[in-house]
Amino acid sequence: MKITFPHMGNTAIVLKALFGELGLTFVPPPPITKHTLSLGVQHSPEAACLPLKINMGNFIEAIELGADTIVMAGGVGPCRFGYYHQVQNEILKDLYCEVKMVVLEPPDNHIGEFFARMRLLTGTNSWWRLLKAMRFAFEKCVALDMLEQEASYLRCRELKRGQVDRVYRKACQGIDLASTIKDVRWCRDEFMEEMRALPLDWQKQPVKIGLTGEIYSLLEPYASGHMEKHLGHLGAEVRRSLYLHEWINEHLFMGLLRVRTHHQARKLAVPYLSCQVGGHGQEAIGSTLEFIRNGFDGVIKVAPLTCMPEIVAQAILPWVEKDHGIPVMTIYMDEQTGEAGLLTRLEAFVDMLERKKRAGCSKWG
Amino acid sequence: MGVRSVFYLGVDVGSVSTNLVLVDQLGNVEETIYLRTQGRPLAVIQTGLKELAKRYPDEAIGGVGTTGSARTLGAVILGADVVKNEITTHAVAAEQIVPGVRTILEIGGQDSKLILLKNGVVTDFAMNTVCAAGTGSFLDQQAARLQIPITKFGSLAAEARHAVRIAGRCSVFAESDMIHKQQTGHTLPDIIAGLCEALVRNYLNNLGKGKQLVPPIVFQGGVAANVGMCRAFEKALGQAIIVPEHHMVMGAVGAAILAGEAVKQKGGASNFKGLAMAEQPLVAGSKECKDCPNLCEVIEICEAGQPIARWGDRCGKWESSVAAGKQDWPDLKPQTAVR
Numbered sequence: 001m002k003i004t005f006p007h008m009g010n011t012a013i014v015l016k017a018l019f020g021e022l023g024l025t026f027v028p029p030p031p032i033t034k035h036t037l038s039l040g041v042q043h044s045p046e047a048a049c050l051p052l053k054i055n056m057g058n059f060i061e062a063i064e065l066g067a068d069t070i071v072m073a074g075g076v077g078p079c080r081f082g083y084y085h086q087v088q089n090e091i092l093k094d095l096y097c098e099v100k101m102v103v104l105e106p107p108d109n110h111i112g113e114f115f116a117r118m119r120l121l122t123g124t125n126s127w128w129r130l131l132k133a134m135r136f137a138f139e140k141c142v143a144l145d146m147l148e149q150e151a152s153y154l155r156c157r158e159l160k161r162g163q164v165d166r167v168y169r170k171a172c173q174g175i176d177l178a179s180t181i182k183d184v185r186w187c188r189d190e191f192m193e194e195m196r197a198l199p200l201d202w203q204k205q206p207v208k209i210g211l212t213g214e215i216y217s218l219l220e221p222y223a224s225g226h227m228e229k230h231l232g233h234l235g236a237e238v239r240r241s242l243y244l245h246e247w248i249n250e251h252l253f254m255g256l257l258r259v260r261t262h263h264q265a266r267k268l269a270v271p272y273l274s275c276q277v278g279g280h281g282q283e284a285i286g287s288t289l290e291f292i293r294n295g296f297d298g299v300i301k302v303a304p305l306t307c308m309p310e311i312v313a314q315a316i317l318p319w320v321e322k323d324h325g326i327p328v329m330t331i332y333m334d335e336q337t338g339e340a341g342l343l344t345r346l347e348a349f350v351d352m353l354e355r356k357k358r359a360g361c362s363k364w365g
Numbered sequence: 366m367g368v369r370s371v372f373y374l375g376v377d378v379g380s381v382s383t384n385l386v387l388v389d390q391l392g393n394v395e396e397t398i399y400l401r402t403q404g405r406p407l408a409v410i411q412t413g414l415k416e417l418a419k420r421y422p423d424e425a426i427g428g429v430g431t432t433g434s435a436r437t438l439g440a441v442i443l444g445a446d447v448v449k450n451e452i453t454t455h456a457v458a459a460e461q462i463v464p465g466v467r468t469i470l471e472i473g474g475q476d477s478k479l480i481l482l483k484n485g486v487v488t489d490f491a492m493n494t495v496c497a498a499g500t501g502s503f504l505d506q507q508a509a510r511l512q513i514p515i516t517k518f519g520s521l522a523a524e525a526r527h528a529v530r531i532a533g534r535c536s537v538f539a540e541s542d543m544i545h546k547q548q549t550g551h552t553l554p555d556i557i558a559g560l561c562e563a564l565v566r567n568y569l570n571n572l573g574k575g576k577q578l579v580p581p582i583v584f585q586g587g588v589a590a591n592v593g594m595c596r597a598f599e600k601a602l603g604q605a606i607i608v609p610e611h612h613m614v615m616g617a618v619g620a621a622i623l624a625g626e627a628v629k630q631k632g633g634a635s636n637f638k639g640l641a642m643a644e645q646p647l648v649a650g651s652k653e654c655k656d657c658p659n660l661c662e663v664i665e666i667c668e669a670g671q672p673i674a675r676w677g678d679r680c681g682k683w684e685s686s687v688a689a690g691k692q693d694w695p696d697l698k699p700q701t702a703v704r
Contacts, residue, residue, distance in 0.1 A: 033659050162681050226679070318575030327489050340434060341476075345492055348452035352487040355453075359486045 001100075002027050003121070004067035006055040009219035009244060010144045013176045015071070017140045021133030022125050029062035032222040036061055041335050043091055049304035050223055050334050051216040052084050056091060063097050071121065074105035078278030079309055106251045114252055138245065139181050142259075143188035145243040147171045150195055152239060155232025157200040165229065167195045204235075207298065207353040210291030212241035212284045214303040214310050217333060219244055224302045224333060225342045231300075234350040239296075241265070241287030242280070265290050272316050281309030285316055292324045297353045299326060300346075305334040327352065371427035372396075373628070374637070375621025376413070376443065377454070377614065378406050378435035381474025381501060382587060385413040386617035387421070390625065392461045396420070397614050406435040407647050407666075410442055414643035421640070428635040430454075430624030432616045434475075441666050441674040442647060444638035447620065447627040454619030456480050456487045459583045461622055462609045467579040470598065470606075471615075472568070472588035474501045479572040481579075491572040501587045503536045507543070507560065511553065518557060522593025525558030532563065539563060561593040565601050580604045585612040645669060654678060 003026040005015050012028045019026040030036070032054060040057030059070055075082040089101045102120055115130075122130050151168040158164045171191035178184040209231055217223045218240055231238045242262075249259045265286030272285050288299045301317065303310035314330045321328050329349050331342065372387040372395055379402060387396040398413050417426075430447040431439035432454040440448040451473075459466045460482065469480040477500050481489040493500070508515040529551050532542045539560065546556050582604055588594055589612040598606050611618060628635050648667045653660050661678045675683040 033657070035660075162685075315575070321489070341492070344434075344450045344452075347450040348487075348490060348492075351450065351453045352490065356486050356488065359484065 001025065001069050002067045003069045003071055004029055004059065004062035004065075005071045006058045007032050007220065007222075008216060009221065010141075010148070010172060011219070011244060013144060013172065014137050014141045014244070016176065018133050018137035021136050022122055022130065024121070024123075027062050027065045027067040029058035029067075030065075032058070032220070037222075037335055043095065045087075047306060048084075048087070049080070049306050051081070051220075051304060052087065053335060054216075054220070054223060055084070056088060059088065059092065059099075060095070060097070063092075063099065067099070069100045069102060069121075071102050071104065074103040076106060077276060079307075081279070104252065106254075111254050111256065114254075136181055136184075138248065138257075139184050140175055140178070141245040141248060143175055143184050144172065145245050146188060147175075147191060147195075149239070149243065150192060152228050152232060153237055154195055154198070154200060155229065156206045156235045156237050157202065157204050159199040159201055161233060163198050164195060164232075167191060167198065171195075206235055206237045207350060207357055208296045209236045209238050209350070209353070210241060210287065210294075210296045210299045211238055211302065212287040212291070212299060213280065213301040213313075213330075214284075214307050215242055215247060215280055217302045217304055218242050223304065224331075225337060225339060227300070227302060227331070227342070227346065230343060230346050231350065234347055236350045236353070239291075241283065241290070262286065268293075272320060273312070277309045277312045279307065279309030281313045284310060284313040285320065288317065288320055288326075288328055289324075292320075292326050296326070297357060298349060299328045300349065301328060301330045303330070303332055305332040307332075370425070372421070372425055373621040373625040374417070374426050374429045374443075375454075375614075375617035375619065375624060376410065376429065376431045376433075376439050376445075377451075377616035377620060378402065378410065378431065378433040378439045379451075379474055379616070380434055380476075381505075382613070383409040383413060383433075384614040384617040385410075385417065386611070386614050386621050387417070387426070388618060388621040388625070392618075392622050392625075394611050394614075394618060397611060397617075399613055402435075406438055407442065407649055410439055411643045411645075411647070414640050418640040418643060423637075423639045423641075426635070426637055426640070427633075428621075428624035428628035429637045430620030430622075430627070432620040437676060438649070438664075438666070442638070442642060444636040445624070446631070446636050447623045449620060449623055451476075451616050452478060452480060452487065452490050452492070454616045454623065455585065456482060456619070457622050458615040458619035459585065459609070460485050461618070462611070462615075463581055463583050463607055466581050466583050466607075468582040470568070470582065470584045470589075471586040472500055472584075472594070473586045473616075476500060477568055477572065477586075479568075479576065479578075481576060489576060491576070493571055503539075504564075504588060504591065507540065510540075511557075513553075516590070519561075519591035519593040519595075521554050522558040522561050522591075523554075523596060525552075525554040525593075527555055528558035528562050529555050530563070531556070531559040558593055558597070561591070561597040562600070565594065565597040569601060578602060578604070581607055583607045583609060585609060585615040587613055589613075651677070654683065 036057035039060050040053035044053045044056050072085040074085055085101055085103045092099055151164050155164045174187040178187050228238050246260055249257045250261050255261055262283050265283050268289040269282045269286035273282050276282055284301055291299050317328045372389055375386045377384045383400045383402045385398040389395050398416050400409050402409050429443045429445045431445045432449050432451055436448050455471050459469050471478040477493045479491045505515055508518045529546050532538050584606045589608045595606050645668055651662050651664045654663050659679055663683045664677045665672050665675045672687050675687050
């Protein structure tokens with residue numbers, strides 16, 4: 001059995017740690033490139049959203065490398081993502097790639113269901129070993145998220161372009177190689193220090209932009225056209241509404257760990273949208289309100305084109321804008337999105353926030 | 366005005382047109398040059414500079430700003446003091462010419478924008494995202510199909526007595542709908558007026574959703590020259606529409622004003638390379654970097670055989686290679702060379 005999985009930001013490092021600890025063989029797909037995307041687009045329905053297409057590309061490239069089992073996340077609720085694993089399985093069958101698809105879905109009632117699914121993968125490993133492996137992988141996940149968050153905070157302050165990213169990439173490699181929890185923590189602290197010790201402009205008061213929207217577009221830089229990086233280089237401090245470890249805790253561990261959750265965001269969203277619309281629609285509204293509370297200057301909502309929950313959120317957000325006077329920009333991404341157009345929009349948005357800040361009118365409308 | 370006065374040069378290199386504008390210290394437009402880009406931005410910028418060199422010495426230009434889709438390219442060639450996106454430049458120019466403007470409608474060659482301002486500051490904007498229906502290029506194409514000069518397109522629409530309803534969401538379907546209406550015997554002015562209304566509807570649906578368009582409303586960009594479009598906007602919004610005199614070149618005006626600000630902030634010195642750049646042999650080439658599967662298309666600008674800038678690489682190694690003095694361009698076979 002050779003396991004593979006789709007890429008989503010740093011997920012590969014986390015899953016490698018999990019499978020490695022369990023003594024399973026695995027083949028991570030090659031990094032997402034144009035080639036991945038064109039493979040995915042070629043073999044996917046045109047109207048499906050970008051995550052499905054990139055996933056397909058990942059799977060095909062990994063199968064070429066010898067993978068025969070795919071671990072894929074599933075979902076419940078109105079978002080199409082819930083049945084993507086089925087669609088992908090059918091497409092692979094049509095391509096004569098017989099693979100086993102193991103779906104990790106949020107448990108319906110009890111965390112035991114999640115463990116039962118994990119059992120399919122883990123085979124003869126003891127429960128204790130599985131727990132230990134999960135703890136180790138989760139530790140890597142938290143460390144990576146902390147570093148990523150710090151990088152987005154510091155990128156706009158760097159004096160020489162690209163330095164923060166160089167350290168961040170090194171940090172990711174370091175954490176990937178770490179073999180004990182102690183190593184992971186050491187690595188995290190070490191690179192955090194290195195990042196902060198770079199020549200940075202600490203006097204700078206950058207505009208603060210909150211990034212919210214659909215999970216895949218938020219977590220996978222390729223799916224958002226490296227938006228976080230671009231915004232940093234344009235001089236904006238960026239924070240995301242969602243990090244991988246928060247999602248894992250909330251959706252796979254049923255919120256058992258004491259990690260920031262989106263309960264607060266969902267509660268804040270209620271006056272505007274009182275029910276779940278699938279995906280991260282309600283959270284997108286709630287997070288926007290959270291960003292506003294925390295004094296952010298603007299919010300960018302990113303989602304794949306045709307994403308239903310985000311379309312619902314987009315239709316509601318003008319009211320949030322009107323009530324709170326914070327501009328919110330929605331950007332949809334798909335395989336057709338040109339980089340020049342995206343950059344113009346981001347630049348104009350940052351520019352607008354900077355000029356507004358300088359003019360001292362933080363409230364309008 | 367004497368030769369001694371200082372002007373700021375704004376250059377807007379767009380998909381369809383390239384505009385050069387000189388504004389004086391107070392932001393008044395002194396000179397405008399409107400050229401068709403025709404896919405050759407480098408040559409067109411140089412043509413524009415040659416025009417300027419006939420009438421102005423180098424000392425008359427105190428700063429340069431570039432904007433438009435080829436703003437980076439323009440900035441490298443000219444030595445720009447400021448490189449700004451179209452949203453900011455259009456807003457700055459409109460505020461200069463119509464103080465207190467609250468809404469800017471802008472339709473250019475391949476994009477359309479809606480900009481909302483308050484107290485002279487942009488508070489919100491929208492740009493067409495996945496579709497270019499209703500932009501200048503489409504009108505151009507339809508004018509060509511009907512064999513009407515684009516300049517007469519708008520006035521023809523004004524003659525309409527009863528605008529027909531045309532599906533404007535997609536330019537391909539709009540075209541088939543127009544053909545259908547022609548075949549059933551509607552008059553040309555009615556069809557053109559219908560097309561204008563459809564484009565305006567599409568614009569407001571796409572960009573204006575959930576936004577309040579407060580007067581004064583300014584309409585600028587190449588399409589603002591089209592009387593039919595202005596009428597259609599006035600009808601749809603129930604407001605008077607102001608079309609500024611220099612509506613074709615507002616982006617360049619904004620860039621020039623911003624260049625003036627930037628130079629003053631820097632203490633008076635400009636990076637401008639001089640009007641002689643018009644005579645320099647400039648070559649742009651793009652190559653595909655095969656060092657990783659991203660296959661970035663790297664662009665290189667050479668001045669007299671020496672690379673002066675490279676960009677387009679995701680990792681930044683080509684971009685920094687010029688500054689680092691590494692002139693080589695190894696194992697990349699040139700794909701295209703555009704002049």
